[in-house]
Amino acid sequence: MVLGSIYVRLSKTEFSGRLPAMAKFGFLGLKSLALGRVKVSGESMSPTYKDGVILLVRWFGAAQKDLPLASVVVIERDEMPGIFFIKRIQKSHSGAYWVEGDNRDPEVEKRMKDSRSWGYIPAHEVRGKVLFRIW
Numbered sequence: 001m002v003l004g005s006i007y008v009r010l011s012k013t014e015f016s017g018r019l020p021a022m023a024k025f026g027f028l029g030l031k032s033l034a035l036g037r038v039k040v041s042g043e044s045m046s047p048t049y050k051d052g053v054i055l056l057v058r059w060f061g062a063a064q065k066d067l068p069l070a071s072v073v074v075i076e077r078d079e080m081p082g083i084f085f086i087k088r089i090q091k092s093h094s095g096a097y098w099v100e101g102d103n104r105d106p107e108v109e110k111r112m113k114d115s116r117s118w119g120y121i122p123a124h125e126v127r128g129k130v131l132f133r134i135w
Helices: 106-111
Strands: 007-010 015-018 032-040 054-059 072-076 084-093 096-100 126-133
Touching (some): 072 096
Antiparallel strands (some): 007 032, 054 126, 072 084, 072 126, 084 096
């Protein structure tokens, strides 16, 4: 379910793909990636990602406790299963992250859900990392 201006919709075209053979032999150092698309719904990440933009996301199979600051991530809160948020990591502390939207418009900030209302979120609620904008 997508509500308001702060959520993202997940595409059903997610896939777990294999990298070319050179990656299997250590050329890229990776064996497989779980990739998917998300469509931004709302304005909490504007101007970086505006409403309707499609992003490529690398999905995580386990909690990531070492994501760099400023990473843009997809979050699914335990108390809101099936609703996803795109936010930027601002701080990290003991396996938890402080995340906020990029939009600094005071009217938008009043409606945003992020760490200013949640506090730190546990690492296991970070479901993926945005790699880049597709469209």
